[in-house]
Amino acid sequence: MILQALAKRYQTMAEKGDAPRRGWCPVGVSFALDLAEDGALLRVYDLREEQSQGKKTVIRPRQMIVPDHPTRAGQKPKAYFLCDTATYFLGIAEEEDDPAKAEKKRRDALQRFTSAKELHEKLLQGMDAPAARAVLSFFQQWQPEKARMHQALEELFPEMAAGGNLVFRFQGHFVQEYPEIAAQWEHAITAQEDDEQGICLVTGRKGSIARLHPKIKGVPGAQVSGANLVSFNMESSNSFGHEQGANAPVSEEASFAYGMALNALLEDRDHRQIIGDTVVVYWAEMENEASQDLLSMSMFGSMNDKKQMTEEALNNLFQNLAKGQPICFEAAEIPYENPFYILGISPNAARLSVRFFLRGALGEFLQHVKAHRERAAITMPPRKPWISPPLWAWLKATVSPNASNKSPLPILAGSTTTAILKNAMYPASLYEQVLLRIHAEIDVTDTEGKRLKEPHYKITGERASIIKAYLMKNKKRGELRMKLNEEITDSAYVLGRIFSLREGIQKAANPKLNATVKDRYFDVASTMPARVFPLLERLTNHHLRKLARLARDDKMKTYNPYYNYEKQMRELMGMLDASKGIPKTLNAEEQGMFILGYYQQTQARYEKKEPKETGAVDTVEDKED
Incomplete structure (x- = not known):
């Protein structure tokens, strides 16, 4: 179900032009090597761009769609086609003071340059295209040992040797963008697929089965290079003589699709929430961004200053929910029955763990969030911007203010999120953790006679909100109100x-x-x-x-x-x-x-x-x- 939903999400992205075709991927590119017809290196273009990050300005590589970059492993990692580092394309590496280390890096760089040369000769040889001939000529005549002396590299040599991807440029266009070369690449990857055929568990169609599944990036705590959502990396995982991906047959097409969709969702910081050790992504089949914004603001609270919503505006939107009517939001009419998906994943030793996966109508999820907000609503001090605290404020209330790690308990974060979205009982551990914190802490309003700007109180509005919601839902205390109920005996x-x-x-x-x-x-x-x-x-x-x-x-x-x-x-x-x-x-x-x-x-x-x-x-x- 998860892979099917993600594969369908990819199809939607591809139809809108928001996702690359199979065999391609988005990559940050720092430099472009401009080639002449005879393969000579004319100049180097710096493609890096300045971007604002808060009050700072940072320099980042330009995002480009290039031939796929599968995971590299082993002592002799393979080169990438038409986009790789300077070590592969130019045979250069960072300088070392230690002669022995410098010699080893030089040998490795020459070995990787040879790997890139062989790959491009294999894929471009015989093509009747000027751009292809220029790239082949470049690899045939380039001499890595003389790279430092080349005039085109003189200014940017240290930065290129330090890292960053390179692409080729020919007659004003990037080589991978030429139609004939793109077609050659797509034909090559189809021919490279394993001969093993099978019925794909995701699409139900017969096709080439993926031996290895794509790496998923952007999950905090997982490997920076990415982790697998699906993998069979131990012999004990094999069954009936099958190895690796053949144990749960997923086609190359479906594998690429779900990996591309999930990586895109994880990169969307406006609609990706981190709760404890769990990262939550969510998407809808129709009017995706407006639906994501609405769920994000109603449950998680706005983390983006450009997308703020007052309590009153949110409550007005909720009025249509009771009638099952479409919700008008961000100039879009969102159907009540709009299929919506919510996926929570967290890092594990060898692969990613699925904390929860929920599928249902967007209107139903919002109904559950609305019911939760009504239970959680409580009178707050004037300085608080909410009467129903967002989920992150709830979870923060369960953590000691003196703790070095401010993250809530992983299991608590996931179970609380699921309870809200399914309108189920709140986890008992949430209530117990709040009582524990209240009994363990003291009010801190000043230090050495100096009043604190951010005083801490053991009984906060967020903790009272948790207690009220838990008692109303789990203990059926319907007499509780947002404000004091003087009739309770x-x-x-x-x-x-x-x-x-x-x-x-x-x-x-x-x-x-x-x-x-x-x-x-x-x-x-x-x-x-x-x-x-x-x-x-x-x-x-x-x-x-x-x-x-x-x-x-x-x-x-x-x-x-x-x-x-x-x-x-x-x-x-x-x-x-x-x-x-x-x-x-x-x-x-x-x-x-x-x-x-x-x-x-x-x-x-x-x-x-x-x-x-x-x-x-x-x-x-x-x-x-």
Whole structure:
């Protein structure tokens, strides 16, 4: 199914002219050797281009479509046709101070030049084309030992010897672009195919079976030269006498197609997401880019400043989903039933691992993302640009801020992504990891008396969002809302609200206090509340008496919140079942309710800005998530 979907994707790309034909590949080319009719080297063109990368300008090779570059291996790697490095085309190599190393490099360069010469003689000999004769003449007359003295190489010799691909240029055109030479190359690769024929598992047609599959590049953690999605590199993988690719017959045509499509998707940084150790690519059969943008923005969050979308605009687009109507986005009308594919792959020792592969209608995936966003929506501090955190912010919330590796657990990243897209239960490990981080961390707002620009809080909006979504989906807590729900009578939720209120009272009575009850007692209060709530009650009564005294002495120049706090405390305490008392312990689900009650009560306290004469609000400015 994966290879079939990728092969179909290649066909779409090829029809639009976005992918090369079989036997060709996109490669970065740095220099062009301009040849005369007799094969003499006239000049060298520098094809490298300046490109902006943030605030920097970098020089990169020009991307060109050239004859295929299969993987090179062994002590005597084969040359490439019409596009290769200066070592193969000119027989030169970087200089070495060590005479022994310099001699070895010189011999290797001569050997590789000979390999390139033999290849081009084999493929171009007998062709009645001026460009072909010029290339043949070049190889026949070129002398690598005199390359450094050649006038055309004088300026760029060190850079060419250091690396970079070269192509040939003849009479104003690149040699590989001449129709007769391109046809000769395509005929040659067809003739070179193995004689073994079979029914392709991807296309269902009979054809030449690929012995080796293409290298896939761009997967973080995998080999830079590329890794295989399909390979049989051990004898134990063989069956019924078959070797390598014959164990799972895929035609050369299909092998090339899926490799080209997957490599193109991995190069598209606007629509490729990295989640932990997994790289996620996604594509649609129709209106591909608009569909990719929509899924990317709704689930992963925009990673491209040129493609931003507000929460309101995204919610407006989601309105059509409930009706199953086409979605108008980026001047394109995207059908609800548009087939959509999502593939997650990660590096492994010998090959790539498929973490997940999902296929379905784009509208269904967006429905699932919409349901997830509604569960994850929660009141956020003003500085946060979202009410429903994107996936990367969720996963970041599971990682310690002091960890050297900021990536989330690999299995957690993949299972969370799959759960969202399939509208399945969230992984229990996601919830457990958030509780672990909350209990393990402390608030850090200043260092040596200096307030931090980026303070860290143990209970953030993203962590509260995870808890809320998990409880709603996995524990069927449908009473939870984006904002504080004052009608919830669950004891753990009410205890969290009470703890937040006690902290607010303490802050109002002691505005300059460095450590609050949250710093000292939160972890115990959220797991074994009976141990600390009697102590907290005594502290709260002390703080209320202080507020009352300040009110009588008129020492508070702003509105005194004593009456409001005292009223709220009575109401909340009245919501607890007096016959059961304070629970001795709270299980994992109840701990989540406690944390959520605390977070939402804290946000509500600073969200309501009612007139002072109503006696409804504290005036202490909130600095927390």
